[in-house]
Amino acid sequence: MRLKTLLLALVSINLLPLNLLAAADLSEQINKDYHYLDKLYKHLHQTPEISFQEKETAKKIGDELEKLGFDVTRDFGGHGVVGVYQNGDGPTIMIRTDLDALPVRETTGLDYASKKTMKDREGKTTFTMHACGHDIHMTVFTGTARRLIDNKQNWSGTLVMIGQPAEERSGGAKAMLAEGLFEKFPRPDYNLAIHVSADLEAGTIGAVSGFAMANVDSVDIIVKGEGGHGAYPHNTKDPIVLSAQIINSLQTIVSRETSPLEPAVVTVGSIHGGSQHNIISNEVKMQLTLRSYSTEVRKNIISAIRRMTKNLALAAGLPENKIPEVNVLDESTPAAYNNPKLTENVVQRFIELFGENKIFTLKPEMVGEDFGRYGQVEPKIPSLMFRLGTVESSKFERAKTGTERLPTLHSSDFAPDPEPTIKTGVKAMASAALLLLNKQ
Missing domain, CATH: 3.40.630.10 (Zn peptidases)
Incomplete structure (x- = not known):
């Protein structure tokens, strides 16, 4: 046995x-x-x-x-x-x-x-x-x-x-x-x-x-304006107000321009502008992180950011030479x-x-x-x-x-x-x- x-x-x-x-x-x-x-x-x-x-x-x-x-x-x-x-x-x-x-x-x-x-x-x-x-x-x-x-x-x-x-x-x-x-x-x-x-x-x-x-992309945006005294906002082009409009608009890229079946994230992680209570600054700097899976969705998100920032700046009365700068950093990950x-x-x-x-x-x-x-x-x-x-x-x-x-x-x-x-x-x-x- x-x-x-x-x-x-x-x-x-x-x-x-x-x-x-x-x-x-x-x-x-x-x-x-x-x-x-x-x-x-x-x-x-x-x-x-x-x-x-x-x-x-x-x-x-x-x-x-x-x-x-x-x-x-x-x-x-x-x-x-x-x-x-x-x-x-x-x-x-x-x-x-x-x-x-x-x-x-x-x-x-x-x-x-x-x-x-x-x-x-x-x-x-x-x-x-x-x-x-x-x-x-x-x-x-x-x-x-x-x-x-x-x-x-x-x-x-x-x-x-x-x-x-x-x-x-x-x-x-x-x-x-x-x-x-x-x-x-x-x-x-x-x-x-x-x-x-x-x-x-x-x-x-x-x-x-x-x-x-x-996919991970880091994006820097410089929103330009025409600064001045906080008591005379009508004589300025306020980049902080424009930045607020841009941030609100960016939220629609995922909710209204991307298929619900496609994962995507647009997060504004940092915003800096101004130096004092009564000064309207000349610019605001924002930092974003973007997340996606498909190459097409990634391209569409970046394109939408460029389109929205440009058109909102023009709507605010800024000239072409003061369109926001949108820079996609090299530290991107597929x-x-x-x-x-x-x-x-x-x-x-x-x-x-x-x-x-x-x-x-x-x-x-x-x-x-x-x-x-x-x-x-x-x-x-x-x-x-x-x-x-x-x-x-x-x-x-x-x-x-x-x-x-x-x-x-x-x-x-x-x-x-x-x-x-x-x-x-x-x-x-x-x-x-x-x-x-x-x-x-």
């Missing part, structure tokens, strides 16, 4: 696909490697560097890849890092992490909290913090590389692993692509990335099929689109590995992420960014009952539960890569 049971067990194991068999062993490997990853995570958490200044962070990530045998290129597209590992014939997979932190003073009270300060691009001293989880991203990225190299007998193809600077300023992906990321290195067949979630329990994963994050077929296949693997109760279908969001740029390069590359839960279990349960507030991303008290978050992230990303690099 015991012999029959043993034979049945052996047959069952042999029926498993090779890449799933390799993935089944990942948990033990990750547990053994966790001390190394925990040390790396706490180092990265304590040494955050803001966008465009990620010099030491990039060096650390480049060194980690180099130790594993990757061919590493540094200072690519700013402080970007590109590691290439060729392991026979097969598809090319790109795995991306972001490197930068935020100008935030940490208030978590952790014994490894960041106390680091830096000078920003304007020369102002600021505290820095990984308040958006990029330290988790880098640790999972490194752990994934370590698992894939240790299991290279189970896959065939090429790994391109990139450390991207300046995600928070939406400049890093654009700079790396402009420098020739897909021309100077193997062009991916698939792009993969993670992003932490501040409202999913640690040990869980979320994914969106199709549009996951929005929508992040998760390829439905790729998402379906990877999510199915996650369900097999973690169980259906650990995998969640999420709704699209109107936040931005410049990972979307990599999938937009023609011919378009199937891409997937999945979300990684970070919330410690007891906090998550208290939040469900309304007895505890969960810190959001970018807040000074955002503190992931490291061990289950990192272990889940490494297992998920390594398994996704093994699925796509399956050695037949």
Whole structure:
């Protein structure tokens, strides 16, 4: 009887696909490697560097890849890092992490909290913090590389692993692509990335099929006028009144000029004009954020802003040379689109590995992420960014009952539960890569 049971067990194991068999062993490997990853995570958490200044962070990530045998290129597209590992014939997979932190003073009270300060691009001293989880991203990225190299007998193809600077300023992906990321290195067949979630329990994963994050545009508007004394408004062209009319009109772009079935946001986040109670100023400055998914909706929103500001200024009696200036800044981010077929296949693997109760279908969001740029390069590359839960279990349960507030991303008290978050992230990303690099 015991012999029959043993034979049945052996047959069952042999029926498993090779890449799933390799993935089944990942948990033990990750547990053994966790001390190394925990040390790396706490180092990265304590040494955050803001966008465009990620010099030491990039060096650390480049060194980690180099130790594993990757061919590493540094200072690519700013402080970007590109590691290439060729392991026979097969598809090319790109795995991306972001490197930068935020100008935030940490208030978590952790014994490894960041106390680091830096000078920003304007020369102002600021505290820095990984308040958006990029330290988790880098640790999972490194752990994934370590698992894939240790299991290279189970896959065939090429790994391109990139450390991207300046995600928070939406400049890093654009700079790396402009420098020739897909021309100077193997062009991916698939792009993969993670992003932490501040409202999913640690040990869980979320994914969106199709549009996951929005086009993001920053727009500056300078509304011009003809200033004067506040007691003689009839002798002026008041830019503050004109700005109020513009702001009201902008609200109709979404409500009356965009299909109700098309997500869109127009938010005026900042308005500054005037200097004193009794002075009508010469100009008002406004800052807007625009959100959309489709390219057509994005173009229509920007066109409507230009049309409305111009015509309202003319209606106020301003000459052509005092039409408001509308400037769409370079720090724009295209929508992040998760390829439905790729998402379906990877999510199915996650369900097999973690169980259906650990995998969640999420709704699209109107936040931005410049990972979307990599999938937009023609011919378009199937891409997937999945979300990684970070919330410690007891906090998550208290939040469900309304007895505890969960810190959001970018807040000074955002503190992931490291061990289950990192272990889940490494297992998920390594398994996704093994699925796509399956050695037949």
